[in-house]
Structures are given as C-alpha cells and as structure tokens.
Amino acid sequence: MDRQSVYSLSIGLGRGSQADQEPDSRAHIQLQLMNFILEFTIDNVFIYRDQIRENVLVKQYYCDIDVAHLISYNEELAHKLNTEPAEMIPLFEAALKKSTQRIVYPSQKDISLPEHQLLLHSSVSQVSIRDLTAENVSHLVRIPGIVIGASTLSSKATAVVVQCRNCQYSMNIPVTGGFAGLTLPRTCGRVRVMEGDSADKCPLDPYFVVHEKCQFVDQQILKLQEAPDQVPVGELPRHILISADRYLTNRVVPGSRCTVMGVFSIYQNKSAKGGTNAAVAIRNPYLRAVGIHADVDHTMKGNAIFSEEEEQEFLELSRRPDLYEVFANCIAPSIYGNADIKKAIACLLMGGSKKILPDGMKLRGDINVLLLGDPGTAKSQLLKFVEKVAPIAIYTSGKGSSAAGLTASVQRDTSTREFYLEGGAMVLADGGVVCIDEFDKMRDEDRVAIHEAMEQQTISIAKAGITTILNARTSVLAAANPIFGRYDDLKSPGENIDFQTTILSRFDMIFIVRDAHDRGRDERIAKHVMGLAMGGRGVEEQVQAEIPVEKMKRYISYCKQKCAPRLSPSAAEKLSSHFVSIRRQVHASELSSNARSTIPITVRQLEAIVRISESLAKLSLSTTATEEHVDEAIRLFLASTMDAVTQGEGQGSKELMEEVGKVEEELRRRLPIGWSTSLQTLKREFVDGRGYSEQSLNRALVVLQRRETVQLRHGGGQVYRCGV
Numbered sequence: 001m002d003r004q005s006v007y008s009l010s011i012g013l014g015r016g017s018q019a020d021q022e023p024d025s026r027a028h029i030q031l032q033l034m035n036f037i038l039e040f041t042i043d044n045v046f047i048y049r050d051q052i053r054e055n056v057l058v059k060q061y062y063c064d065i066d067v068a069h070l071i072s073y074n075e076e077l078a079h080k081l082n083t084e085p086a087e088m089i090p091l092f093e094a095a096l097k098k099s100t101q102r103i104v105y106p107s108q109k110d111i112s113l114p115e116h117q118l119l120l121h122s123s124v125s126q127v128s129i130r131d132l133t134a135e136n137v138s139h140l141v142r143i144p145g146i147v148i149g150a151s152t153l154s155s156k157a158t159a160v161v162v163q164c165r166n167c168q169y170s171m172n173i174p175v176t177g178g179f180a181g182l183t184l185p186r187t188c189g190r191v192r193v194m195e196g197d198s199a200d201k202c203p204l205d206p207y208f209v210v211h212e213k214c215q216f217v218d219q220q221i222l223k224l225q226e227a228p229d230q231v232p233v234g235e236l237p238r239h240i241l242i243s244a245d246r247y248l249t250n251r252v253v254p255g256s257r258c259t260v261m262g263v264f265s266i267y268q269n270k271s272a273k274g275g276t277n278a279a280v281a282i283r284n285p286y287l288r289a290v291g292i293h294a295d296v297d298h299t300m301k302g303n304a305i306f307s308e309e310e311e312q313e314f315l316e317l318s319r320r321p322d323l324y325e326v327f328a329n330c331i332a333p334s335i336y337g338n339a340d341i342k343k344a345i346a347c348l349l350m351g352g353s354k355k356i357l358p359d360g361m362k363l364r365g366d367i368n369v370l371l372l373g374d375p376g377t378a379k380s381q382l383l384k385f386v387e388k389v390a391p392i393a394i395y396t397s398g399k400g401s402s403a404a405g406l407t408a409s410v411q412r413d414t415s416t417r418e419f420y421l422e423g424g425a426m427v428l429a430d431g432g433v434v435c436i437d438e439f440d441k442m443r444d445e446d447r448v449a450i451h452e453a454m455e456q457q458t459i460s461i462a463k464a465g466i467t468t469i470l471n472a473r474t475s476v477l478a479a480a481n482p483i484f485g486r487y488d489d490l491k492s493p494g495e496n497i498d499f500q501t502t503i504l505s506r507f508d509m510i511f512i513v514r515d516a517h518d519r520g521r522d523e524r525i526a527k528h529v530m531g532l533a534m535g536g537r538g539v540e541e542q543v544q545a546e547i548p549v550e551k552m553k554r555y556i557s558y559c560k561q562k563c564a565p566r567l568s569p570s571a572a573e574k575l576s577s578h579f580v581s582i583r584r585q586v587h588a589s590e591l592s593s594n595a596r597s598t599i600p601i602t603v604r605q606l607e608a609i610v611r612i613s614e615s616l617a618k619l620s621l622s623t624t625a626t627e628e629h630v631d632e633a634i635r636l637f638l639a640s641t642m643d644a645v646t647q648g649e650g651q652g653s654k655e656l657m658e659e660v661g662k663v664e665e666e667l668r669r670r671l672p673i674g675w676s677t678s679l680q681t682l683k684r685e686f687v688d689g690r691g692y693s694e695q696s697l698n699r700a701l702v703v704l705q706r707r708e709t710v711q712l713r714h715g716g717g718q719v720y721r722c723g724v
Contacts, residue, residue, distance in 0.1 A: 026091060029077070033095035036073050037063070038102065049103055052096070056104045061114050062247045063096050064291070067122035082140045085263045086176075089290065092118045115158075117246045120261050120291045129226050129238045132285065136264045143287065144230075144259045147252045148239065149223035149422050151413065156245065157182075161213035164188045166202040170210065178243045178288040179267035184209075220249040224260060224287075228394060228428070241286040251292045255427040255470070257392075261291035306558060314558050317547075318621040324632075327619060330547045332385040335378045336528045337521075340639045344369050344509050345382065347636070348433065348475050349390055349556050350618045352611030353564040364457050366475040367611050368506060370439070372497060372644070373513025374486050379479035383435040386477055389549050391557050392432025394425045398442035398480075401425070403449035406434075408470055410463045419464045426453045426472040439480035440498055447503060450476070454506040455604075478507075487514055495702070497599070505600045508608030509640040565617035567610060571630040575613070578634055579606045586645060599645045608641075609633050663692055663700040668709070676713070676720035 037048045052063055071078040081088045096116040105111050126144050127136070156175075162184055163170040171189050175182050188202035225239040242260055244251070252258050266283035306314075317323065328342040347367055354365035371379045387393040396406070407424050426434055436442075453459050453472040460469045482496040497504070504510065547555070567575070586601045612633035617625040663686060670685070671677065686692045701719065704710045711720045 029080070029088070030091045030095050030098075032074060032077055033092050034099055034102075036070060036077070037095060037099045040069055040073055042069075048099075052100055052103055056100055060247065061100070062117040062119055064119040064121060067120055067124065084138075085140050085290070086138055089118055089263075117248075118290065119247065121293055122261065126259065128230060129224070129240050130235075132240070132264060137266060137285070139264060140261065140290070141264045141287070142259060142261045143224065143240070144257070145224040145226050145239075146228075146257050146428055147222055147254050148225045148428075149411065149420050150252065150254055151221040151420055152418070153218045153220050153249055155216040156219040157214045157216055159215045161210045162207040163210050164202055164206040165208060166206050170213075177245060178263075178265050179241075179286055180265075181267075217246050218249045219243060219245045222252065222260075222289075223422075224258075227257060242289050243286060244289040244292060248289050248292050252294060254421060254423040255430050256294055258292055258294045260287060260289050261293075262287040262289040306554070310554065311558070314555055315621070317555065318559075318619075323620055324616065326546055327552075330552060331389070332378075332382050334532055335381055335385075336525050338378070338382075338513070340636060341371065341382065341511050341513070344511065344636055344640060345386060345477070346619065347612050347615040348477060349386070350559055350615040351475060352614035352618075353566065354473075362457070363607065364455065364473070365611060365614070366457070366473060367508045367608070367615060368454055368476040369478070369640075370504075370507040370510045371477075371479045371513055372482060372487075372510060374515035375481060377513040377515055379513060380437050383437055383477060383479055386433055387435050389552050389556070390433040391553055391560075392429055393435060394429040394432070395435045395437070396425050398436055398438035398440070398446075401436070401442065401446065403446040406446065407449050407453065407459045407472075408461055410461070410466055419466055421461065421466060421468065421470070423470060426450065426459060426474055427470050429474045430471050431473055433475045433477055436476060436478045439478040440482075451502060451506065454503075476507075487512060501600050505602050505604050507641075508605075508611060509636065510599060510644045511640045512644045559618050559621060563618045563621050563623065565614045565623055565625050567613060567630075568624045568626055571613065571625055571627045574627055575606070575609060575630050575634075579609070582642065585642075589645070597645050599641060601641075601645065605637070605641065609637050612636055659692060659696040660699045660703065663696050664704060666690075667700060667704065671710070671719070671721040673721050673723070676718055679712075679717055679719055682719060 037052070038046075040046070040048055047069070048063060048065065055062060067078060067081070070081065081092070093116050096118060097113055100113055100116065101111070105113075120140070122142065124142055127141050129143060129145060132141065132143075156177075158175055158177075160173045160175060160182060161170055162173060167188065169188060173182065173184075184205070184207045186204055188206045220243075222242040222244060223239050224242050226237045228237065231237045242262065264285060265288050266285050269284045320326065324343070324346070328339065328346045331342045331345050344367075348369050351367055352365040355363040357363070371382070373379060383395060387395040405424050406426050408427055409422050409424065410419050411422050412419055439447075453474065454476055457471065457473045458469045459472045461467065480499075483498045484496070487496055582601055582605075586597055590597055609630070610633075613625040613629045616629040616632055617623075666686070667682075670682075683694065683697065686697050687694050701710065701712070705712065708723050709721065711722050712718070713720050
C-alpha cells in the first residue's frame with residue numbers, strides 16, 4: 001500500500017489513510033468479528049459457536065450477542081460498534097453468515113445461506129427517553145419503557161429490483177433498515193454501461209419496481225413510553241417509535257415492560273398533503289431495534305433473577321415467627337394505627353394462587369380491597385405507599401379517569417390510517433396493583449368498565465372493528481368516601497354506601513374506616529403526628545421500618561414467583577362450615593331488619609377468604625395454607641366485610657323499623673301532596689303528642705326523602721310533600 005497517501009489526501013480531516021485502506025479495513029474488521037464468534041469461550045465453552053449451531057438447525061438465522069463479551073474480547077471493536085453501528089452491524093451480520101458456513105456446512109462451499117440477523121443485549125447504563133439528544137443520533141442506546149402500542153406486521157423491502165420501461169435493463173438497489181425511504185434513480189443505468197452509445201436514450205424517471213423479484217422482511221412498529229414511575233411530576237410521559245424487524249417482531253405485546261437496545265436514527269416525515277409545511281432539514285427520531293428484552297424485575301413471569309445471598313436472606317426472613325406482624329407494620333409506618341388495614345394490604349401485595357380448572361375456567365388469585373371512610377383517615381397515603389412498594393403499580397384518581405383510560409382505547413395510526421389498541425391503566429399494571437383514589441367520584445359508566453377486569457381479569461373490547469381480549473391480572477385497591485362525605489352512624493350501611501351490589505361483591509375486603517372520637521386515641525395520634533413534624537419519628541418508633549421498601553419489593557417478587565400455596569383438607573373443612581354460619585348470620589340479620597344487606601355475602605366472599613389464607617401462607621413461603629392461616633383470614637374478613645355488613649344493626653332493630661314504618665304512613669296522611677309544614681310542628685305532633693321517638697321520625701323523613709316523597713326546604717326547617 002502506498003503510505004504516501006496519508007500526506008497527499010489529508011484535507012484537514014485526517015481521514016486520508018482510512019480512505020485508502022477502506023476495503024482492507026472493512027475486510028479486516030469482518031475477520032476480527034468472525035474470529036470473535038469462532039473463538040470466544042467462557043470456561044472452555046464456545047458460546048457463540050454452539051448458539052449458531054443450535055439456531056441454524058431449527059432454521060433460525062440469528063445470533064444473540066452480549067456486548068460485554070465483545071468488550072472483553074476486543075475493546076476497540078466494541079467501541080466501534082457503539083459509535084458507528086450503521087457500518088458495523090452489516091459487517092457483523094456478514095461475519096455471522098460466514099461463521100455459519102464454517103461451523104454448520106464446512107464441506108459445502110457454494111451453499112447459499114439466508115441473511116443473518118444480529119441481536120445485541122448488554123447491561124450498560126440505560127438512557128431514558130427524555131435524555132435522548134442529537135448527540136445520540138446514530139449511536140447504540142439502551143432505553144427502558146412500557147410498550148403502549150404495537151402495529152401489525154408489514155413487509156419491508158431489503159432489496160428492490162427496478163426495471164427500465166424503455167429498454168428492460170434491470171438493477172438491484174439495497175434498502176437500509178428502519179424507516180429510511182428509497183429514491184429511484186432518475187436516469188437509466190444502461191447508458192452508463194454502453195459507454196458512448198448515442199442510440200435513443202431512455203427518458204427521465206424510466207424505472208418501475210418489479211415486486212416479485214424484491215426481497216422482503218417482516219417489520220413491526222412499536223410505541224415505547226416511559227414507565228410511569230420515572231416521569232417527573234407534572235410532565236406528560238414521552239414516547240418514541242421503534243422499528244423492529246425479522247426475529248424481533250412479535251416479541252412484546254402492549255403493556256409489557258421491556259428494555260430496547262437499538263440505533264437511534266432519524267427519518268424525514270412525509271408531511272400530509274403536498275409537503276410544503278415541513279421544514280427541509282428537520283428529521284424525526286426513531287429507534288432501530290437490535291435487541292428487545294422483557295424486563296426481569298417487573299414481571300413475575302418466573303424469570304426474575306435473585307442472587308444466592310438474597311435468596312438466603314429471604315428464606316431467613318420467611319422463617320421469622322413474627323414476620324406477619326412486622327411486615328404489616330412496615331406498610332406505611334408513619335401512619336398511626338389501622339393495623340387490620342395494613343395486614344389486608346400485606347395480603348393484597350402477596351396475592352393468592354391463580355387456579356386454572358380442568359375445563360379451562362380460571363379463578364383469580366388477586367385480592368381487591370376497598371377502603372371506605374371518613375376524610376382525614378390517611379386512605380390516600382396508604383394508596384400512595386402501596387404504589388411505591390408494589391413491584392408494578394399504577395395510581396389513578398377516580399375523577400380524572402375515564403373508562404377508556406382505565407381499560408383500553410382504540411387509536412388510529414396517523415400514517416397507515418389503521419386502528420390499533422393502546423392499553424390503559426389496568427392493562428399496563430398487569431401483574432401488579434391499581435390504586436384508585438376517589439372511587440366514589442367516578443361516573444357510573446366508567447366504574448362499570450372495571451367490573452370485568454376485577455373478576456374475570458380480562459378486558460374485552462369491541463370497537464371500530466377490533467374485537468379482542470386483553471389481560472388485566474391486577475389487584476384493585478380503592479379508596480372512597482360515603483355519600484354524605486362522612487359516615488353517618490344513624491343510617492344503615494346501605495344509606496351510607498353509594499355503590500351497587502355488583503361492584504361491592506367483587507371486593508374481597510371492605511373496610512369502613514371511622515374517625516372515632518376517643519380521647520386516649522386522639523392524644524396518641526396527636527403525639528405521633530407531632531413527633532413526625534418535629535424529628536421525623538413518631539411515638540411508635542416504627543418510622544424507621546425494619547424492612548426497607550426496596551427489600552419489601554424484592555421479597556414480594558420472590559414470594560410471588562416461588563410459591564403458590566393450596567389449602568390443606570382440614571383448613572378447607574373449617575372454612576366451608578364457617579362460610580355456612582356466616583351466611584346464616586347475614587340471613588338472620590336481613591330478616592330482622594326486613595331489608596336486603598347492601599354488602600352481599602356470596603360465594604365470591606368464600607373464594608375471598610380462600611385467597612386471603614393463601615396469601616398469608618405465601619408470606620411465610622409455606623406451600624399449604626393451614627388452619628392457623630384460615631383462622632387469621634376469617635378474622636380479617638370478619639373485621640372488614642362482616643363488620644361493614646353488621647354496622648347498621650344497632651339502630652336497625654325490629655321495633656325501630658316497625659315504628660319508622662308507622663311514622664311514614666302517618667306522615668303521608670298528615671301531609672297531602674303540595675302541602676308543607678315546619679319540622680318543629682311535626683316534632684310537637686309526633687314526638688310529644690303521639691309518643692314516637694325522635695330518631696324514628698328522622699329516619700322516616702330520610703327514607704321519604706330518598707323516595708322523593710318529601711323535600712326539606714329552608715335549611716331543613718320546612719317539610720314539603722312533593723310526590724306520592
């Protein structure tokens with residue numbers, strides 16, 4: 001080689017020598033890459049040789065390479081791959097093809113192999129979508145996020161065969177991957193072949209594409225959005241388009257969290273109608289994927305990786321006799337009291353065991369909890385804490401969520417005009433928890449949308465010609481206020497709770513959180529809050545929780561992955577007899593109060609107690625739920641749902657109900673339609689004159705008001721009869 005070229009061609013860029021050695025250096029790099037594939041070993045195992053052999057035998061022509069291996073083999077090559085991926089990846093794929101020839105078909109020299117695909121994965125630091133800048137363009141980047149949309153497969157040409165209309169001269173034009181387009185040559189190439197031939201020249205733009213001879217590969221366009229927990233407060237999540245081809249297509253579905261490795265590229269947006277309003281030099285970014293890996297930390301699909309020390313630590317933790325108490329105390333330690341609610345949340349985070357019956361029917365394992373109560377009882381704070389500690393969690397407020405936002409919406413792709421699905425909160429939290437605050441402020445039609453997600457754990461959609469079913473295997477933790485803002489003791493649960501029976505029966509535990517006035521408790525809470533305000537420690541001294549949040553998160557993932565407990569026969573026997581007695585009790589109270597219970601006790605509630613027992617067993621990593629677990633599950637159930645059912649019984653005694661019925665009738669007789677009288681007059685007549693209790697008069701007025709028979713006017717001083 002003429003070394004002088006360095007001096008003669010150096011025009012301030014210092015690229016001269018490289019220009020001269022280009023063919024040689026490309027061949028040299030390809031040789032180095034081939035040597036890497038053929039020679040790289042760990043513990044005397046030829047990793048990539050074996051991988052290629054296995055893949056080719058099942059007719060899959062790709063190789064998944066760890067960048068760390070390449071760095072340890074040849075750092076310069078790895079750096080080149082990182083900074084100039086557009087040049088290096090084709091070389092790498094050619095090297096793969098040659099290696100396959102050497103490894104699998106050493107004797108057949110002229111066999112034609114299909115193109116190979118290079119997949120990369122690495123453990124380098126991730127770049128968030130909002131940190132991608134112009135400096136990253138045409139470099140390799142690694143981006144985490146959630147897939148929110150995936151298009152159908154389309155065919156993209158990799159090599160286009162064009163033919164001249166005039167003289168049938170055809171040529172082959174390669175197309176780069178990604179969204180990059182292709183411009184056909186303006187003039188026919190034959191003229192250049194037949195030097196100086198002045199015979200009739202072909203006209204301008206003579207070429208047309210011969211589709212039958214072109215080569216195509218599958219391409220899929222994904223939409224990747226930042227994970228909700230990484231978005232700064234007050235910002236909208238950003239998203240980026242990803243072009244995945246060949247073996248990377250159909251790897252992920254909307255809702256799956258993954259890390260994408262790819263070349264950060266740009267394409268020119270063909271703007272609508274004429275293209276006059278597009279700036280000439282502005283390009284849109286996208287990512288050309290060279291590796292897609294579903295996240296291991298988030299999805300409990302049995303592939304989260306735990307080190308041996310961690311496993312040892314978790315096993316020791318699971319053997320602690322007081323683990324259940326400690327774990328419950330570590331949930332929102334800065335919130336005073338509410339021990340049962342914290343225990344219920346511990347069960348919700350663990351979840352029961354999902355069962356698939358022989359006929360294909362599925363029983364859910366996720367536990368749903370409803371906190372219903374007075375304002376100022378730290379319901380939202382509990383929800384916020386759960387969002388932090390659950391491996392996957394999404395927090396949403398009832399007023400700001402629509403049915404489509406919770407389930408899924410159908411969007412139309414701007415370029416292809418076809419419809420595709422974008423998952424909502426329930427789909428994105430698949431395998432985790434959805435915390436819904438202000439549950440009572442949701443519109444009824446939006447609340448109905450999550451009925452199916454809570455029991456069947458799927459979301460079925462039939463919109464715009466798309467009929468499909470999405471998975472929504474989530475637990476729901478909801479917080480709501482009673483109708484009047486505060487829980488009214490004088491009224492039955494039915495009058496306090498504004499939910500339909502359909503949604504209430506889907507909750508495994510319903511807690512009525514009361515802000516009771518009790519001097520001792522108030523003093524303790526005040527002390528606790530003051531302690532937090534002064535030095536960040538409450539009286540309870542549990543603010544420095546024994547188990548830190550990160551460790552809890554990992555432990556929950558570990559338990560969910562390793563353990564799926566079942567009931568022992570004795571526990572099952574105990575449970576079934578107990579359920580019968582609960583039903584009998586509810587039936588008796590319904591008879592005595594002459595009204596159906598608002599909170600139903602159905603077979604779902606039996607399944608709920610089973611799930612709670614399983615989650616308690618899962619917490620201590622035991623494979624069977626024993627009688628102790630069932631006892632605790634029944635205690636939790638009685639303290640929550642049954643407590644809510646029997647709330648209104650004290651004032652719902654039979655005598656009182658009869659008296660209320662009589663007062664109602666007399667009121668109807670006393671007030672003709674369209675008449676009104678003052679509340680004081682009624683009190684004088686009914687309480688003093690006829691000996692009825694004031695409580696029954698108030699109850700009767702409330703009931704009549706509900707039925708829109710009377711209206712209270714002038715701040716409740718005047719009673720007006722408005723209907724039948």
